[in-house]
Amino acid sequence: MNVEEAKRIVADQKELVEEKLSQNYIKRDVGDVERFLRIPNVLAILGVRRSGKSTLSLMLMKELKVKFAYLNFDDESLFGITTEDLRNIEQAIYEVYGNDVIYLVFDEIHNVKGWELFISRLRESKRIIITGSNSKMLSGELATALTGRHSDIVLFPFSFREYLRFRNINVENPISTRDVVTVKVALEKYLEEGGFPEALIIGKDQVDVIYNDILFKDVVFRYKIREMGKFKEFSRSIISYYSSEVSLSKLTKVVNVDKKTIDLWAFGLENSYLIYFLPRYGEKLKERLTFNKKVYVVDPGVVSRIALRARDKGRVIENVVAIKLLRENQLKGLYYIKGKDFEVDFYDELNSRLIQVTYAVDKVEEREIKGLMKANELVKARELIVVTYDIEGKEEREGKEIKFIPLYKFLLKY
Ligand SMILES: Nc1ncnc2c1ncn2[C@@H]1O[C@H](COP(=O)(O)OP(=O)(O)OP(=O)(O)O)[C@@H](O)[C@H]1O
Structure with a gap:
């Protein structure tokens, strides 16, 4: 990719960002994220797909009122780019945004081979936010270049408090009977529809779209899974165990694949932040196949739409508490x-x-x-x-x- 091509992509994306910046977004409860950007100067915002990572980066830039450049590497025209291309992209960024830009926001850059060294070099003179939906993106060999030089936060879909804000319910401390009722009614809805911003804007079917995107882009593609039908069955089965102990060995028999495969699939789902395995206290973490664990699902909306068994209120509540604790x-x-x-x-x-x-x-x-x-x-x-x-x-x-x-x-x- 030459500099001219790169410039076109950077400029096209710049227009989209300007449009995004003009919109109003719901404030996220993520604490003092700016602090992370001071020292060390790389902030990784990680978390499940569509949880609002890039929006949060843009909100942060807007709040700080700084000049910044943005590039989303999850753009078709950037698929398959090489380390050399990154140099041209860097130059294109300076030409489009100006040489004096200090803040750089890169979405999903971990898909590019050798990105860690690129960031590691840039961080000498810039402040950088990277986002990604793969929990292992910062644990690869090359990421040692960044070890100790980045902070990271895991962003989840809207919490209940953020959900109330989205629904314009300004009751953070309900005391009167009417306020308590309003909040309880909203809670019932939250337990059903969850907190993916798009699912609240577009409608609950959007949860299925997000779920399929996670499966295909973050797991199937990344882990080169070929047995799609069985993988989907596995994913749905494990989600159906929400708030329960799960035995991966048993699932091997249900889905009819070998243990190594099941282990890789579970690993993939966990790395995409779709599910979380809670370990049993006091137990040494051995292999995923053998250690005792309970499974929790990243969002109540996914539980409602994807889990197979009849909805169990007790488990739905436990799942929502788990996610709150995991978030905090x-x-x-x-x-x-x-x-x-x-x-x-x-x-x-x-x-x-x-x-x-x-x-x-x-x-x-x-x-x-x-x-x-x-x-x-x-x-x-x-x-x-x-x-x-x-x-x-x-x-x-x-x-x-x-x-x-x-x-x-x-x-x-x-
Ligand atoms: N704070 C917010 N307030 C309102 N809408 C939001 C907010 N955050 C995200 N959204 C909406 O949710 C959708 C997903 O957001 P965004 O693209 O930021 O997520 P992401 O985690 O970066 O996604 P991906 O993992 O696919 O890159 C967008 O349509 C965005 O407008």
Whole structure:
């Protein structure tokens, strides 16, 4: 690709960006992202496809009021480009945007071979945002060039709080009966439709489009999967296990492929951020095939549209809590605890909390509380919480306080 061709692509995309910048977007709760751009000066925004990564980068540039250049490498005219092409692209960027541009935003650059060294060189003089929907993009051999020199955040589809903002419901701290009702009605809808911005703008069928895009572009294409039918069946089966323990070995028999293949497919789905495997506390992470794990799905909308079994409210609620915790902990320090005769849904090690989730409307079952107490003998957590559907209050057991928090409050405040 020569510089002239590259210039045309950069200029075409510049027009699209200008149009995007003129629109109003929903503010994302991602903390002080700008901070990441100061030192070190590469910020990677990772996360499931269509969660709003490029929009967030553009919002950030707008907020900082800085001059920046943008290029999306997920553009057909840029497929198959080489390391040499990157030099011409760089020059084209300066010609289109000016030599004095300091901030560079690159979408999906990880599809280009040798991108890490390119970024590593640019970072000497520029501040860079890269986005990607592959959790392994920063763990390859070449990425060592960037080790310790980038911050990364994982962006999820809208959280419940962001969803309320999108629906123009300005109740972050509902107290009056009317506000509580409004928020609870919105929560029911959120549990059904989820938080992919496009699914809320275009309609729920868009979830299917996004789901298929993830399967094909982020897994099938990347991992060169040929048995499409079986892979789709596998993906749907594993999603149907949301909020449950899953045995990959068993799925091998259901889908009828060998263990190595299943392992690769599960790896692919997890790397695309579509599903997340929560490990059991205290267990050494061996191979995916053998370790005990529970599976959670990135968005309630995907659960509603794709899972095979009848919708189970208790599990839907547990899934939404899992995603909130994963989002806030940025995928770190979360486990479930399972002993001989007890289970606790989440051990949030970072915040020293044990969290049980139940679809209780008028009474929390004794077994849920016993589970908390037993797990607490093991981990000595600071806080013990039961997330309920509608019960609020406190109870003391053996000198330890247990809080009962309704789901809407937990999602908004905790
Ligand atoms: N904060 C927001 N407010 C309103 N709409 C949004 C917001 N973020 C994203 N969207 C909409 O969602 C869609 C996907 O957003 P975007 O392209 O930023 O996602 P992405 O994660 O970069 O996608 P991909 O992984 O495919 O590159 C776009 O149509 C965008 O307009």
